Amino acid sequence: xxxxxxxxxxKAKSLGNRQRFLRRIKSQxxxxxxxAIENRSVADVDSGEKVSVTTSxxxxxxFGFDSTEGDRSYVIPGNHDYQRGDRIRKPSGxxxxxxxxxxxxxxxxxxxxxxxxxxxxxxxxxxxxxxxNLAKRKLKSITxxxxxxxxxxxxxxxxxxxxxxxxxxxxxxxxxxKRPRLHELNRLEEELEAARAEGKDAEHDEEVKGLVRRIxxxxxxxxxxxxxxxxxxxxxxxEQTPKPTTQAVMFCLMDTSxxxxxxxxxxxxxxxxxxxxxxxxxxxxxxLVFIRHTYTAAEVDEETFFHGRETGGTVVSSAxxxxxxxxxxxYPVQDWNIYAAQASDGHNFDHDMPRTIALLxxxxxxxxxxxAYIEVGEEESSxxxxxxxxxxxLDSHPQFARAKVLxxxxxxxxxxxxxxxxxxxx
Amino acid sequence: xxxxxxxxQGPEWDFELLRRVHDAIEEIAIGEMGLNVYRNQIEVITxxxxxxxxxxxxxxxxxSHWSFGKRYSREEMLYRKGAQSLAYExxxxxxxxxxxxxxxxxxxxxxxxxxxxxFGHNHFFKNNYLFRQWTRASRVLDDLAYAKRFIADCxxxxxxxxxxxxxxxxxxxxxxxxxxxxxxxxxxxxDIAIKAESRKSHQEATFNDLWRTLPKSKERxxxxxxxxxxxxxNTLRLxxxxxxRFLSLHAPKLKDWQREVLDIVRKTAQYFYPxxxxxxxxxxxxxxxxxxxxxxxxxTGQVDEAAMLEFLHMHTAVVTQPDFDDRRFRxxxxxxxxxxxxxxxxxxxxxxxxxxxxxxxxxxxRGNFMQVLRDAWAxxxxxxxxxxxLSPHLIxxxxxxxxxxxxxxxxxxxxxxxxxxxxxxxRRRMAHQYDLSxxxxxxxxxxxxxxxxxxxxxxxxxRDGKILSSDDCNRVLRHVANLxxxxxxxxxxxxxxxxxxxxxxxxxxx
Numbered sequence: 001x002x003x004x005x006x007x008x009x010x011k012a013k014s015l016g017n018r019q020r021f022l023r024r025i026k027s028q029x030x031x032x033x034x035x036a037i038e039n040r041s042v043a044d045v046d047s048g049e050k051v052s053v054t055t056s057x058x059x060x061x062x063f064g065f066d067s068t069e070g071d072r073s074y075v076i077p078g079n080h081d082y083q084r085g086d087r088i089r090k091p092s093g094x095x096x097x098x099x100x101x102x103x104x105x106x107x108x109x110x111x112x113x114x115x116x117x118x119x120x121x122x123x124x125x126x127x128x129x130x131x132x133n134l135a136k137r138k139l140k141s142i143t144x145x146x147x148x149x150x151x152x153x154x155x156x157x158x159x160x161x162x163x164x165x166x167x168x169x170x171x172x173x174x175x176x177x178k179r180p181r182l183h184e185l186n187r188l189e190e191e192l193e194a195a196r197a198e199g200k201d202a203e204h205d206e207e208v209k210g211l212v213r214r215i216x217x218x219x220x221x222x223x224x225x226x227x228x229x230x231x232x233x234x235x236x237x238x239e240q241t242p243k244p245t246t247q248a249v250m251f252c253l254m255d256t257s258x259x260x261x262x263x264x265x266x267x268x269x270x271x272x273x274x275x276x277x278x279x280x281x282x283x284x285x286x287x288l289v290f291i292r293h294t295y296t297a298a299e300v301d302e303e304t305f306f307h308g309r310e311t312g313g314t315v316v317s318s319a320x321x322x323x324x325x326x327x328x329x330x331y332p333v334q335d336w337n338i339y340a341a342q343a344s345d346g347h348n349f350d351h352d353m354p355r356t357i358a359l360l361x362x363x364x365x366x367x368x369x370x371x372a373y374i375e376v377g378e379e380e381s382s383x384x385x386x387x388x389x390x391x392x393x394l395d396s397h398p399q400f401a402r403a404k405v406l407x408x409x410x411x412x413x414x415x416x417x418x419x420x421x422x423x424x425x426x
Numbered sequence: 427x428x429x430x431x432x433x434x435q436g437p438e439w440d441f442e443l444l445r446r447v448h449d450a451i452e453e454i455a456i457g458e459m460g461l462n463v464y465r466n467q468i469e470v471i472t473x474x475x476x477x478x479x480x481x482x483x484x485x486x487x488x489x490s491h492w493s494f495g496k497r498y499s500r501e502e503m504l505y506r507k508g509a510q511s512l513a514y515e516x517x518x519x520x521x522x523x524x525x526x527x528x529x530x531x532x533x534x535x536x537x538x539x540x541x542x543x544x545f546g547h548n549h550f551f552k553n554n555y556l557f558r559q560w561t562r563a564s565r566v567l568d569d570l571a572y573a574k575r576f577i578a579d580c581x582x583x584x585x586x587x588x589x590x591x592x593x594x595x596x597x598x599x600x601x602x603x604x605x606x607x608x609x610x611x612x613x614x615x616x617d618i619a620i621k622a623e624s625r626k627s628h629q630e631a632t633f634n635d636l637w638r639t640l641p642k643s644k645e646r647x648x649x650x651x652x653x654x655x656x657x658x659x660n661t662l663r664l665x666x667x668x669x670x671r672f673l674s675l676h677a678p679k680l681k682d683w684q685r686e687v688l689d690i691v692r693k694t695a696q697y698f699y700p701x702x703x704x705x706x707x708x709x710x711x712x713x714x715x716x717x718x719x720x721x722x723x724x725x726t727g728q729v730d731e732a733a734m735l736e737f738l739h740m741h742t743a744v745v746t747q748p749d750f751d752d753r754r755f756r757x758x759x760x761x762x763x764x765x766x767x768x769x770x771x772x773x774x775x776x777x778x779x780x781x782x783x784x785x786x787x788x789x790x791x792r793g794n795f796m797q798v799l800r801d802a803w804a805x806x807x808x809x810x811x812x813x814x815x816l817s818p819h820l821i822x823x824x825x826x827x828x829x830x831x832x833x834x835x836x837x838x839x840x841x842x843x844x845x846x847x848x849x850x851x852x853r854r855r856m857a858h859q860y861d862l863s864x865x866x867x868x869x870x871x872x873x874x875x876x877x878x879x880x881x882x883x884x885x886x887x888x889r890d891g892k893i894l895s896s897d898d899c900n901r902v903l904r905h906v907a908n909l910x911x912x913x914x915x916x917x918x919x920x921x922x923x924x925x926x927x928x929x930x931x932x933x934x935x936x
Contacts, residue, residue, distance in 0.1 A: 001452070002522070003444050004469045007529055014478045014498045020590070021495030060493055061598050061901035063867050063886075063894055070892030073830040075856040077758065078749025079843055082827055087837040114499035 022120060025058055029116065029124050030412075058112060126278050130421040145240040156235025165234035173232060179225040180218040188215050248337035248369075249287045250279055251323050252305065255344035257294045257314040260376075267376040267405055268343035269306055274415050275341055276302075289326055293319035295349075299326060316348045316387065317355040320364055333367050340364070343374045346385025353390050365397050372418045373402040431727040437532035444468060447537050451545060454722045455715065459796055461549040464563060465522040468544060476512050476528050477501055483694070484516055486524065487570050489577035491593050517543040519551040519701070521563035534733040538740060541719040546712025553804045554707070556700035566697070573690045580683050592684050595905035596670060596691035601866050603670030603695040665870040669884070669906070670695070672871045678880060679911030688909070703862050706808040710764015714799070717741060717765070747824065758859075763824075767811070770820045771798055781818060808860035816853045818844075828855045833891055867894060869916075880912040887921040893928060894918065903932035910934065 022029065082088075116124075152165055192211045200208050252272050256265065279286045290305035291297055294312030297319040323340065331338060348356060365371055375388055394400045403414045433450055434443050448466065455461045471479070481497035482488035504510040514535060518524040525543040527536055551557050581589045596603070666672040673680070674688035701708065720737050723729045729737075747762035748754040774782045775795035782790045789798050802811060821844045828842040828851060842848030842855075858864060873883035884906070886894060899916065907914040911934050918928040 001445065001448050001465065002467045003441050003448075004467065005441070006469045006471045006475065006526075009471075009475065014481065014495060016490040017482070017492065017495030017498060019495070020490060020492035020586070021499060023586075024492045024590075058492075058496055059898075059901070060594075061898040061905070062601055063869055063902050064898055065867060065892045066895040069833055070888075071830065071832045071890040072892075073828060073841070073855055073858075075758075075826050075828050075852055075859060076750040076755075077747055077824040077826050078751065078755075079825040079827040080749075080751075082840045082843060084840060084843055084845070084848060086840040088829070088840070090831070090836055090838055112496070112500065114503050 021058075022116075022124070026124060026127075122277065122281055126282060130282075130419065145242050147238045148241050150237050150239035152234040153237035154233070154235070156237070160235045160237075162234045162236050166228070166232050169232040169234065170228050173229060174225060174227070177225045178221070179227075180221055182222075185215065185218050185222070188218065246283075246337060247287075247335060248283060248339060249289060249331050250275070251289045251291060251326075251338070251340040252276075253297075253319045253323065253340060253342040253344075254290075254292045254305065255294075255314060255316070255319075255342075255347075256292045256308075256310050256312075257347065258311045259314065259347045260345050261378075264345050264376045264378070267408065267411065268374070270408060270411050271343055271374055271376075271405065271415060272306070272341070274411065278415075278419070287331075289323075291319050291322050291326075293322070297322040314344075314347050314349060315352045316342075316344065317352050317359055320356060320359045324359070324363060324367075327367060337369045338367050339370050339372075340368055341372045341374065343376060344387055345377065346375045346387040348386045348390075350386065353386055356387075357390050357393065360391075360394060360400075361397075365394070365399060368399055370399050370401070371397075373400075374414065374418075375402065375404045377404060377406050379406060432730055433537075433723070433728045434533050434733075435730060437534070439531070439533040439536050441470075443533060444470075444536060444540070447533075448540055448544065450723065450728055451537070451541050451719055454719050455541070455545040455549075458722065459715070459718060460800060461545055461715070462552060463523065463545055463548040464520075464552050466544045466548065467522040467524045468540065469524060469526050470529055471526050473505075473512055473528055473530060476516065476526065477505060479516055479526060480513055483698075484518075485570055486518060486526070486567075487574050489574045489593075489690070490581075491597070492590065493597065515539040515543045517547045518566065519547075519557060519561060519563055519697075520566040523548040523551065523563075524567075532736065534729070534736045535740070537723070537729065537733070538716055538720065538737055541716035542712045545719065546715035547708060549715065550704070550708050550711045550803055553800070554700070554704060554807075555805055556703055556807055560700050561697055569693065573694070576686060576690065580687065584683065589687070591908065592687045593691070595909050596688050598902045598905045599669050599673075600691060600695040602869055603668060603692040604699045605668045605671065605696065606699075606863065662874055662876070664874065665872045665885070667868075667870050668692070669869065669871060672874075673906070673909045676874065676876070677910050678876065680909065684909075699862075700807075703807045703809070703860075706760040706764045706860060707803065707806065707811050708764075709760045710768050711799075711803050713741075713745060713761050713765040714768040749825075766820055766824070767815055767817075768799060768802075770817050771795060771802065771815060773819075774817065779819070785817060786815075809857045809862075812860055813853060813857035816856060818849045821849055821852055826852050826856070828852050864889075867892075868921075880910075882906070882910045882912065882914045884914065884916040886916060886918045888918050888927055889921050891920075896928070896930075899930055900932065903930050904935075907932040907934040 152162055188211055192208065192215065195205070195208045195211065203209075252275065254265075254268055254272065260268070276288065279288065288302070290300050290302060292300055292305060292308070292310065293314075293316070294310060295315040295318060296312075299322060300308065319342070327333065327336075327338060360371070373387070373391055375385065377385075388402070388404075391400075391402055395402075401418055403418060405411055405414050433447050448468065455463070477498060479486055481501055482494045488494065501510070505512060512528060514528065514531060516526040518526075523544060525539070525548075527539050527543075531539065551563065557563075577589060577593075662672075662676060670688050670692040674685040674692065677685075680688075720729070720734070720741075724734050745759070745762045745765050747759045747766075748756075771789070772795040774786050774790050775792055775798055778786075778790035792798075802815065806814065825844055827840055827844065828848070829838050830841050831838050842851040844852070868887045868889070870885055870887075871882065872885040873881075875881050884903075894916075903914055903916055913934070914932050916928075916930040916932075917926055918930075919926055
C-alpha cells in the first residue's frame with residue numbers, strides 16, 4: 001500500500017489537447033469571433049468569449065443505429081398502473097419510446113459550447129495579421145531590454161556568487177600572504193606527538209620547544225589570514241542591453257462630419273476598435289494618434305475619438321494637414337514607421353479634392369509605410385463617392401490600399417484583407 | 427461509543443490517516459469478506475488533474491488528441507458553472523491498482539472511496555474472468571506510456587496533421603476494434619517460416635533414401651498439397667469482425683507507423699471491452715463492498731455517527747434509481763441495480779422466502795453469501811449475471827416492466843410487468859439489454875480484393891430492422907476508405923431474410 005501525492009505534478013497536462021482542439025475548430029471560432037464583433041457593443045470586444053460550435057466538424061462519428069428505425073424493447077423501472085397488453089401512444093416527434101430508456105449509449109449532442117479565454121480569443125482573432133513594411137529600427141525609445149552577462153562584480157546577491165573566480169582570488173591571496181597549509185600544521189603536530197611519546201619534555205628539550213613555538217606561530221598566522229576573505233568574493237554581473245525595437249505610429253483618421261450617420265460612425269469605430277486591439281496586443285511599441293475631422297481637424301484622445309460627438313462639413317485635407325503637422329513635430333520620418341488608416345463615408349467638398357490628392361500623393365504616401373482607406377457605406381450602389389473616385393489614381397502606390405465596408409459583418413474580413421501577413425500590394 | 431477506537435473525527439484528512447484507514451479497511455475486506463486484491467496505490471490529485479484524467483478516457487497518461495481537449499473544454503465549463511460535480515475517484519485496472527482521489531474530499535469520502543475503489547473495483551478487476559482473460563494488469567501503465575511516447579514521436583516526425591488523421595479514423599472504428607472471442611495467438615508468417623525451416627532441416631537430417639522407394643498413400647499426397655497452398659489463401663482470414671486489426675494487418679497503403687497507431691487504438695479499445703461488459707457488476711460489486719465495509723467500521727466503533735450519516739447521504743445519492751417518468755431518469759443506474767441485486771443475493775442466502783427456494787435452489791438459504799457473491803463476481807458478466815440472479819422479489823421492488831417499440835406502429839406495447847407471468851420475460855429482456863453484441867452493430871469485413879481493384883467490402887448484418895444511421899455511416903466509411911486507400915463498400919443485409927437493405931460506398935481521398 002502506497003499513498004502518493006500527485007498534486008504537485010506539472011499542471012495543464014491537457015493544454016496540448018486543448019490546442020489541438022482549438023486548431024481543429026479554428027475556422028468556426030473565427031466565425032464566432034466575427035459574430036461577436038458584430039453583435040457586441042464597441043466597448044467590450046476584448047473579453048473572453050463563449051463559443052458555440054456545431055458538431056459536424058468536431059463530431060466523432062461511430063457506426064450507430066438509426067434511432068427511428070427498427071424494433072426495440074426496453075425494461076424500465078417504476079411501473080405504476082400498466083398491465084400486460086397495454087398500449088401507450090408514442091410521444092410525437094421521435095420513436096425512441098418513453099424517454100431514453102434502454103439506450104444508455106445513445107447520447108446525442110447538439111451544438112458544442114465552451115469558453116475561450118480572452119487570450120485564446122484574441123490570438124485566433126489576429127492570427128496571420130501584421131503591419132506591413134515595418135522596417136525602420138531605431139534605438140531611441142527603449143521599451144525592452146535584455147540581460148546580458150557582463151563580467152564580474154565585487155558585490156551581488158548570494159545566488160550570483162561565482163565560485164571559481166572567488167576561489168582563484170582566495171588562493172592567490174593565501175599564497176601571497178603565506179598562509180600556512182593545513183597539512184604543514186598537521187605534520188608538525190604529529191612530530192610533536194611523536195616527540196612527546198618518546199618522553200621528551202617541552203621545558204627541557206629544545207626541539208620540542210621549537211615545535212611548539214612553530215605550531216603556535218602557524219595557528220596565529222592561519223587565523224590572521226583567513227581562508228576566504230570578503231575581498232575574494234566575486235559575483236556574476238549582468239547588464240541590461242537595449243533590444244533594438246521598431247517604432248511605429250498609427251494615425252487613425254476619422255470623418256465625423258454630418259453626412260456620417262450614427263450607423264456609419266459605428267462601422268468606422270468598430271474598425272478602429274479592431275485596429276486598436278490588434279496594435280496594442282501585437283506591437284507594444286506602437287503609438288496611436290487619433291485625429292477626427294469635419295471641416296477642421298483635431299487630434300483627440302482615445303476616449304473622445306471613440307465616444308465624442310461633433311458634426312460639421314467635410315474637408316479631408318484638414319485631417320491630412322493635421323497629420324503632417326504631428327509627424328513633423330513628433331515623429332521624425334527617419335526614426336518612425338508611419339501608418340495611417342482613414343475611415344470616411346467618401347464625401348468631401350469638391351474644391352478640396354485636388355488638395356487632398358496632392359497631399360497624399362506628394363507628401364503623405366512618401367512618409368507612410370502603409371496607408372489604408374476604408375470607406376463605410378449604407379448599401380451597395382452604383383454611385384461612387386468623391387474620395388473613392390479620387391483615390392483610384394493612388395492605387396499604383398504599393399503602400400496604398402482601400403476597401404469598402406457596408407455592413408458590420410464585413411469589418412473583420414476587410415480588416416483581415418488589409419493587414420494579412422501575405423497581403424499582395426494592390 | 428468508545429472514542430479510543432475511532433480512526434478519525436471530522437472532515438480533515440492527512441496522509442497518515444489515509445494509511446491507517448486503508449489498513450483498517452484491509453482488515454475487514456481481506457479478513458472478513460475474503461476479498462483478493464492487487465496491491466493498492468492511492469494517489470491524491472487536484473480537481474484539475476481529475477478533470478484531465480477522465481476526459482482522456484479515464485487514463486492517467488494518454489496520448490494527445492483533440493477529442494480529449496474537446497471533452498475537457500466541455501467538462502471544465504460544466505464544472506465551473508456548477509452544473510456538474512466531479513467524480514470522487516478514478517481507478518485503473520493495473521497491478522498495483524491505482525486509485526485517484528481528489529484532495530477536496532472529506533475524510534469520510536476518502537474512506538468511502540478507498541473501500542469502493544481500492545477494494546471493491548480492485549477485487550473485481552483481479553478476479554472477474556473477463557479481465558483475467560483480456561487484460562494484463564501488470565502491463566497497462568507501461569503500455570500507456572509507450573503509446574504516449576510513440577504518438578508524440580510520430581507527431582514530431584510525420585506532422586500533427588498526418589497523425590491526427592490516422593487517429594481520427596482509428597477512433598471512429600474503436601467499437602469495431604475489439605475481438606469478441608478469447609485471444610488465440612495466430613502463428614505469424616515469420617513463425618510459420620521458422621517452423622517450415624525446422625521441419626525441412628529435420629527431414630534432411632533424418633533423410634533416408636530408402637523411404638523414397640515406399641509407395642505413397644493417397645491421403646498423404648493430399649495433405650502435402652494443402653500445406654503448400656496455406657500461405658496464400660488463408661492470410662486474410664475472412665470474415666473478420668475486428669476492423670482495426672484487419673486494416674492494420676492488410677491495408678495496402680498504410681505506413682508502418684500508421685499500422686502501429688491503429689494497433690495502439692485497438693489495444694485501448696480492447697482494454698475497455700471487459701469494462702463495458704461488466705459495468706453493472708463492477709459498480710455493484712464496488713458499491714456492495716463499500717457499504718459492507720463502512721457498516722463494519724461503524725459496528726466496530728472505528729467511525730463515528732457523523733461520518734456514518736455523511737456516508738449514508740452519499741451512498742443513497744449514488745444508488746438512487748429514478749422511475750421512468752421522473753425527470754432525472756437516464757436509463758437504469760448501474761450502481762443502483764448492481765447494488766440491489768447483490769443485496770438481494772445476500773437476502774436469498776440468509777433469509778430466503780419460499781419463492782426464492784423455488785427460483786434459486788442452489789443458493790437459497792445456504793448462508794455464506796460472501797462466497798456466493800465472490801463466485802458471481804468471478805464468473806459472470808452483466809448479461810449472464812442478470813439472467814441468473816435477477817429475482818422476482820427485486821423485479822417487484824423496482825416495479826420493472828418491459829415495453830416494446832415496433833417500428834411503424836403508433837403505439838408502444840407493454841409486454842410484461844412484475845407478475846408471475848412476466849418475471850422470466852423481464853429477466854430475459856433485461857439481460858438482453860446488457861448484451862454488448864446486441865447494442866453494437868455487427869459489422870464484418872467480408873471481402874477484400876488485394877490483387878485486382880482492391881475494393882474492401884464490409885457487411886452489416888441487420889437484426890430487428892435496426893439499420894445504421896446514414897450520416898455517421900458515411901462519415902465512418904470515409905475514414906475506413908482513407909485507411910484502406912481504395913474504394914470501400916458497406917452493405918446492410920437483413921440477418922433473417924438475407925435481402926440487401928442499404929448500400930454505402932466511399933472512396934479514399936487522394
